[in-house]
Amino acid sequence: MLSSKNSALESKDNEIFEVEESIAIQSELIKTMATMVNSKAYVNERNQMGCWKQANYHVEQNNKIVDEELSDWESKFFEVDMDDLHELFMAANYLEIESLLNGVAKRVADIIKACMNVEVIRQTFGINNDFAAQQEEEIRKLNSWNHI
């Protein structure tokens, strides 16, 4: 399964990454691009590193299928601040790495779950409340249709 062929990937900041082919293929984008000549992927350097670390780990673990270890490692991996999480999300989306996308989405969902109420969610993610007072009241009332 693991081949010894390495692909060289250049990031936006002109850093070259040597990544094993089997890992590079985790990214749908790279997979398609590999067939095209002279292609470049524009991703910020720091998050390329992160992405490949995760992809690398996934390929290794595929052979062991140890779910507990995987999630342990992943939860530590995703304990970064909002900016990094956002970058990771964008990078994963651009490179089209399914497992990474799921991991980041889950982390964001967990953060939302841990928030006590709506105001805390807005603060954590820096979102402005753009509802009119009346609209917000209407939604709160409708929320009562589903008590259970």
Next chain:
Amino acid sequence: MLSFQSSKNLLSLTEDLLVRIYELLAAESDRKSFRLVCREFRRIDTLTRRHLRVIRIEFLPILLRKYPRLQSLDLSACPRIDDGVVSLLLTRVGPGSNSPILGHWAWGLKSLVLSRATGLRFSGLEMLARACPCLESVDVSYCCGFGDREAAALSSAVGLRELNMDKCLQLTDVGLAKIAVGCSKLEKLSLKWCMEMTDLGIDLLCKKCVDLKYLDVSYLKVTNESLHSIASLLKLEVLGLMACPLIDDVGLHFIERGCPSLKVIDVSRCEGVSSSGLIFVVRGHRNLLELKAGYCLSELSTALLHQMKNLNHLEVIRIDGARISETSFQVISANCKSLVEIGLSKCLGVTNMGIMRLVSACINLRVLNLTCCHSITDAAISAIAYSCRSLVCLKVESCNMITEKGLCQLGSFCLLLEEIDLTDCCGVNDKGLEYLSRCSELSCLKLGLCTNISNKGLSYIGFNCLKIHELDLYRCTGIGDDGLEALSNGCKKLRKLNLSYCNEVSDRGLGYIGRLEELSDLEMRALHKITGVGLEAVAVGCKRLADLDMKHCEKVGDSGFWALAYYSKNLRQINLSYCGISDMALCMVMGNLSRLQEAKLVHLSNCTVEGVELALRACCVRIKKVKLFAPLRFMLSSEILEILHARGCIIRWD
């Protein structure tokens, strides 16, 4: 997280990423919060919502208009849904000539749950079946008045794959025939308690619906002939025959050569079935995954055990009530190592040795039922804990030799434990609860009749087991207000609580209960120290309270009942028997609580006959079941009894 560059916040993510996040928020409360954050999030919610469960029927038209992409609709909690409402939902045009026809929500609908919608009749069902062309799954269980006309209405939904008609008591072979002919793609059918069914209906069903994968005919008076017909179903995987009185070993013989795809069979409580019958089933289906034969076998015969050696893929076995020998344990542990669930409730001959042998082989065990296996001690529990680290549910009711030593092992190794039943285990004490509380995933804890536990033990649970949904403290007389304080501090997700006969609980304790916002089911019989103050605290705080049993709470005064009538708008069932409620308060409670469907009002010593009559009149529109003091049968006016009867209300006399 102080100064956020606006370009980097969550909103700048594309729609499909936001949808991904939204779909990972499984809990309804999280989705509600999501909806309220900002406009974009609300738009995501509207776009993605595929499933809707409605409680207040007033909001139904608005909601159906808001969510155009519904695939599944659950109306089982709307008691007043009837043909008129359905007609309104499907044909009404909104205000203004340009607004869309309301009925378009039905175009994509795949699943419809109408369980207990007793107000619906065949015309409403027919409208629904015609309006929803993509309908694949319908649940009309417990609609006791449903019969052949309703079945005919459902048969016009040609694409139907799944149908649940449990307890549609008027359904006969004629109705089933219509469904069999109309819905030939049927894959899953449940007909439990449809007592009018006979072999003829089943025979036609098996001839027409050849794709059936799941068939449940539990409790029906069908004979072995039906099994002969069922045996011809080549794709059948799950067969339910629970408590079928006329099925016996001869019928099971047909199954031996038939139903080649059979994976799950349930013959629990079938009096005519014995080991010989099961031998036929097992001999013909070596890939059987689930064998449920509780309370029908007297023992596992040698011949049956010999056949069971081939069941190497068996995942679930239930042989409750049988006599189990050492050989049985040997055979099962040697050959059925994939077992995930074992049911040995009320079995004779269950020993420590047997259990230890079993669990050392079946390490993937997740559910183990040892109710009333009195010989079990800490040694067995330790072995279970050590070997079966994935254990999720353990039932050891009445195993009174279990002490804190066994619970210590559970708390150390079975960290995935979610449900444990220690009812009547008098060996459980505070130390045991301290150890048990290490299982932080615990969601259902039954400690009924455990008289040796006190507030101290409960406080460990309140501190560590934050995911608890259900707690049974029936007759745990050592529990008092302090324990409830600890509980209310930590177990915020508590939904079901039983405090009956915990005499030390007073108004202060109920004040803490009032802090449990998710509480929906509260049983607090015979609490002699509580008054109206306590009940008021519960009514005000527990907004989701749906089921309240306060029989024999004699000191509660009217102030509590007034609060109940005013605040507890979600109350569906109430037991006020032997309470000191007055006429006025009773009338307020029965009249104001618009969702009340079931009430037990036996022996209200402060109420007069006129008062009870007035209260019944106030609620006769929606009340479905009521239990009254027997002498009242001759004292209440015949008029009110007729009205109740006409509305379909069931009256029980005590």
